[in-house]
Amino acid sequence: MAETETPTAEKKQRPILPFLRLPEDPNDKPYLYGSKCKQCGAVYLGARMACSKCLSTEPMDEVRLSDRGELHVFSIVHQSAPGIPVPYVAAIVDLPEGVSVRCNIEGVEPDPKNLRFGMPVEMFTEKVHTDREGNEIIAFKYRPVNSGK
Secondary structure (H helix, E strand, O other): OHHHOOOOOOOOEEEOOOOEEOOOOOOOOOEEEEEEOOOOOOEEEOOOOOOOOOOOOOOOEEEEOOOEEEEEEEEEEOOOOOOOOOOEEEEEEEOOOOOEEEEEEOOOOOOHHHOOOOOEEEEEEEEEEEOOOOOEEEEEEEEEOOOOO
């Protein structure tokens, strides 16, 4: 009977979080977006209804956030939920717009000697899961910027 069922909808890529944008044009890179207050210029990760700096409730401008930042703080996780490989690097990355984002750092051995506060990192995306409808779930992560880039 499965062969006679109606065809399913086209499979898509879906962001794991609402502030990750996956452009439809394959030539455009995925990016994080934020909200910028029109009154004071404060920038926040994702959509905001009001500014916590100046308390303005005027609609904010959407801004594309940089894909490069600096490692602010990190922790090497050695114990996690079942099915999550350990160890891994959990971190907070500061972006030039004044926004900080929680993320994982990959592309480096999870050892403190390989990481330093202030080191430049860049965002990348990858498929981390497939949902029940067959859509690819895309997450963002950061990795050290190669000195040759």
